[in-house]
Amino acid sequence: MDSLVSTQWLAAHRGEVDVILDASRHLGDAGRDARAEYVTGHIPGALFLSLETFADPASPIGRTLPGPEQAAATLGALGITRSSRVVIYDDSAIKTSARAWFILRGYGVREAAILDGGLAKWRAEGRPLESGSAQSAPAAFPLAPFSGRVRRKHEMVANLASRAEQAVDARDPGRFTGDTTDTVHGLPGGHIPGARNLFFRDLYRADGTFRPESELRAAFAGAGVDLARPIVTTCGSGVTAAVLLFALHRLGIDDGALYDGSWSEWGADPAMPRQTGPA
Numbered sequence: 001m002d003s004l005v006s007t008q009w010l011a012a013h014r015g016e017v018d019v020i021l022d023a024s025r026h027l028g029d030a031g032r033d034a035r036a037e038y039v040t041g042h043i044p045g046a047l048f049l050s051l052e053t054f055a056d057p058a059s060p061i062g063r064t065l066p067g068p069e070q071a072a073a074t075l076g077a078l079g080i081t082r083s084s085r086v087v088i089y090d091d092s093a094i095k096t097s098a099r100a101w102f103i104l105r106g107y108g109v110r111e112a113a114i115l116d117g118g119l120a121k122w123r124a125e126g127r128p129l130e131s132g133s134a135q136s137a138p139a140a141f142p143l144a145p146f147s148g149r150v151r152r153k154h155e156m157v158a159n160l161a162s163r164a165e166q167a168v169d170a171r172d173p174g175r176f177t178g179d180t181t182d183t184v185h186g187l188p189g190g191h192i193p194g195a196r197n198l199f200f201r202d203l204y205r206a207d208g209t210f211r212p213e214s215e216l217r218a219a220f221a222g223a224g225v226d227l228a229r230p231i232v233t234t235c236g237s238g239v240t241a242a243v244l245l246f247a248l249h250r251l252g253i254d255d256g257a258l259y260d261g262s263w264s265e266w267g268a269d270p271a272m273p274r275q276t277g278p279a
Contacts, residue, residue, distance in 0.1 A: 001085050003101075003249060004210060005113045007122045010043075010087055018084040019136070020046040022119070023100035024092045025239075027184055034092070041129040043089065043122060047078050047136055051096055054103070061265045062237055065150065068143050071107045076141035082108040084139075089115035089122070095200065098242040102258065106148025107141075114246065117209045124207075149257035151232050153266065156259055159232070160193060160273070165257065167195040168225055170235040170244050175263075178276030185236050187267040190274040192234065197279050198223040200240040203247050216247050224279060227253060234259040234266075 001016075010017070022042050026032040038048045054074055055063035066074065080086060086109055090097040097114045104112040115122070123129065151159075159165050169191050174180035176197040178189035191197070202219055203211055211219070220227055231248065233241035238260045248256045259266075266272050 001111055001113055003113050003246075004116050005087060006116050007125055007127065010115060010122075011127060014045070016085065017087050019078060019080055019086045021049045021078070021086060021088045021100060022046045022090070023049045023051055023088050023097050024090040024119070025051040025094070025096045025099075026092055027094060029183075030093065037091065039131060039133055041123075041131055042134075043119065044128055044130045045134055046089070047134050049074075049078065049088075049100055051099060054100075061261050064238065064260050065103065065106070065146060068107075068145055071103070071146070072141045072143045075104070075107065075109070076139050077136070079136035079139045080104075080109060081139045081141060083111070084109060085111040085113075087113050087115055089118045091119035094239050095204075095243050096239060098246045099239045102148060102242040102245060106146045106150075108144065108147065117207060120208050149255065151257050151259040153261055153269075153272075156192060156232070156234075156266070157272070163194065165230040165232040166225055167192050167259070168220075168223065168231055168233050168244055169195045169197050169263075170200040170233060170240040171197070171263065172199050172201075173197060175236070177278055178274075182236065182263060182267065185264050185267065187263060188274070190267065190276045191263075191279075192266055193273050193275040195234065195275075195279065196223045196225050198225065198244060200235070200243040203243060210247070210250065213251055216251055220247075220251075227251065230255065230257075232257040232259055234262045236262055237264045238262045
């Protein structure tokens, strides 16, 4: 199974997929309830993965990556094993399926794919929806450490001097440059010194599907990113940074890392240097 599947493919190959996940999550100011929307209408058979709670409850930063025990319990309850074929979709402005994809891959689910265009495209094509909550048969998910590439604040600080990795920020240009405040996280705008800016929405077509590989390469190049060098992605809270990682994956680059704390951590610490203006 490819890591990016079309609505047409899913409709034709539903029987070949073990689990479909609705991984929608919305920002607070969107005024939307992802779980309630799932109950109202979802792709038939889809289960709901709450990214609101699928995160470290002890983290002082916010919704950082879930630990091994939480991952094993949550994924097992959804009937997922490491060999499961999983298709993930969302109906979110911040494309949260990429965050779910990153988490599942990091915990060893290699056959995880994103539905191109998400629920919006499925619905626009008049494909069937069902209401209520689908049920799953629990599975035994192994307890193991997260194997995905993650960066912590002290590593990002060290990178300021070494420049070993290119930091690429997925936020909109206004928050990146500091021309606007980061109202999402209640922080001033700006960015990690030396970071490049590639707004995650620039990786999508108007219909919400991913741009072709040639256009993805051009987007990274236009942002001043050298795809031959190591990359760490960042954003506001580690969600849209995963979109950049998925785009890199589509380009055959799987050694990118994610700064999980992102601006929620960096921007909230007055001891951290902050740069404004364009990259």
